[in-house]
Amino acid sequence: MPKLQAAFMLTDKGYKDLKKAIAACTLSNFSMMLSFIVMIQMIIELIKPLSGGEVAWTKMWMLLGAGILAALLIFLSLRNDYKKTYIVSYLESENTRVTLAEQIRKLPMSFFNDKDISEVTTHLMDDVATSEHVLSHVVPQIAANAISVTVICVMMAFYDWRMALAIFITVPLAFAIIFISRRFYGKLHKKHLEAKMAAAGQVQEYIEGIKVIRACNLDGEKFSALEKALRTMKKLAIAMEFGTGVFVTGAQVVLQAGIGLTVLVGTTLLTGGQIEFVPMLLYMLVVVRIYGPIVTELALLPEFLYHRIAVKRMQKLMSIQPMEGNKELELKDFTINFEKVDFQYNREGEGAIHNMTTTIPAGGITALVGPSGSGKSTVSKLIARFWDVSGGRITVGGVDVRTLDPEHLMSYMSFVFQDVVLFNDTVYNNIRIGNMKASREEVLAAAQAARCDEFISRMPEGYDTLLGENGSTLSGGERQRLSIARALLKDAPIVMLDEATASLDPESEAAIQQAISRLIRGKTVIVIAHRLRTIRNADKIIVLDQGRVAEEGTHESLLEKNGLYKKLFNIQQESLGWSVR
C-alpha cells in the first residue's frame, strides 16, 4: 500500500479519489490563473494611453470574450472540484466510520474494559471528522497549490529569475516555520484532545448518573468535577489556539515579507533600467494573487500535521486482533463442558474463575448459584465468548468455543440479562432485534407470550411508539418482558437467564413464569438466580464460591450435603420472614 494511502488510512478507492481531488483543485487553480492573466492583459491595454499609446479595442473585445470563457471554465472546474473533494471525502469518511464500527463490534470485551465509552465515541466521531476535514479542506488544496505555485514560479523565472526569486523565496521559509514548530503545538493539541475526552467522560457520567447525583445530593461534588474538566478543556483550547496562532502568524508575516522584497527588488531593477514598468507591475499583481491562498494554507497546515494523531489512534484501533472463528460449523449437541477453566479479567488482576471443571447437560436446566461476586455472570459470559478463557477450555458439543466466530456462536444463544439494553427505536423494532427475519405476526406473538402487549397497548402509538434513549420511560419489569420477547423470537437452543424475574412484581412474575416455561422448553438452560426457591426444580445446580465450583447436584442432594448451598438456602428462608417494620 503506498505510504500516502496508509498515512491517511484510505481505501484503494479513497486513495484514487484523493488523487483525482488534487487534480481537480489544480485545474481550478489554473482556470483562476487564466482569468487573472486575461485581467492583467486588459489592464496593460487600458494603461497604454499613460505611456502615449492607444487602446486596441478589437483586442479588448477579444479579451472580454476570453474573460467570459475563463469565468465559465472557473464555474465548471469549481463544480468538478466540489464533487471530487467534498462529496468524495464525505463518502470515504462514512466508509471509515462503518469500518471502525465493524471492528469495534468484533473486538474482545477486554478492549471495553480498558476504555470508556466516550473514548470509543471520540474514535468514531471526532477522529473521523478530523480526517474528513483534512481530506476535504486541506490536502487537495495544499497539494494543488504546491503544484500550481511551482509551475508559475518556473514560468516566471523564464521572464525574470530575480523577480521570481523575490516572490518565492519566502514561501519555503514560511512552511519551514510551521514544520519545525510542529512538536510544540502537537504536544498542546494532544493535551487538548485528552482534556476533551476527559470532559466528554465527565459529561456522560454526570448525565447518566443524574438520578443518583440528585438522590444523594451530590450536585455540588459531581458538578465541580465536571466544571473542572470543562475548565481544563477551555484552558488547553486557548493555549493550543494561542500556541499554534503564534507560529502560524509568524509564518504568515514571513511570507508577506515577500511582498516588500518583491517591491524592493522590482524598484531596484526598474531604477537600474533592468526591467520595464509594466512587467514589474505584473509581478506585483502576481505576488498578491499567489500569497492569498498560501496564507490560508499556512493556517490549515497545523491541522494537517496533528491530524496524524487522529489517524494513529484509528490505526491502533484497527490493529487490535478481533475475535474470529469458524462461521459455518453447525452445532448439533449443546452439552457445555468446562475443562480446567481459568479466567481473569485483567492481566494484573485476580482471577475470577479458577480451575473450573463441570458439565452443563444439554436439554436440561442448570442453575448457577453462589454468593455475590462468586463468578456466576462471568461463567455465562465465557460460554458466550464475550471473553476468552485464560486457561483450559469451554466446549459446546465438543467444539472449543474459541474456534467459533462469536456472532455464529451467539446465533445458538438467547439471553435475558438483568440490565436490558433498549435502542432508541420503536417497541416493535426493539423486539424484532431477537430475529430480524421474523414476520410481524411472529413479533406480535412473542410479545404476547412475554406479556408485553398489555403495557404496549397503553402506549400512545402501540408497537410503533418510540422508546427514546435506552427506553428510560419503561419500568424494570417492562424492560425485562421485552427482553424475554426478544429471546422467544430468537428461539435459540441455549438460553441464559440472568436474574430473569428480578424486576417483576409477584403478579407479573407469575405471568412471566409461563412465558419463560415456553421459552426454555426443550432447551439447554442456564439460570443465574439469587432466589434459590426459583431453581428448586433445576436438573442441576452448580454452586460457585470465589470462582470455584464448591458443590454440584440437585436441590435435594445439595441440602443433604449440608454445605454452602444449604447455608445460602437457610439464609434465604430466614429472609422470607423479613419486613420493613
Ligand SMILES: Nc1ncnc2c1ncn2[C@@H]1O[C@H](COP(=O)(O)OP(=O)(O)OP(=O)(O)O)[C@@H](O)[C@H]1O
Ligand atoms: N468487567 C469486569 N472487569 C473486571 N472484573 C470484573 C468484571 N466483571 C466482574 N468482575 C469481577 O469478577 C468477579 C466475579 O464477578 P461476577 O459478576 O461474575 O459475579 P456474580 O457471581 O455474577 O455476582 P452477582 O451475583 O453480584 O452479580 C468479581 O470479583 C467481580 O468484581
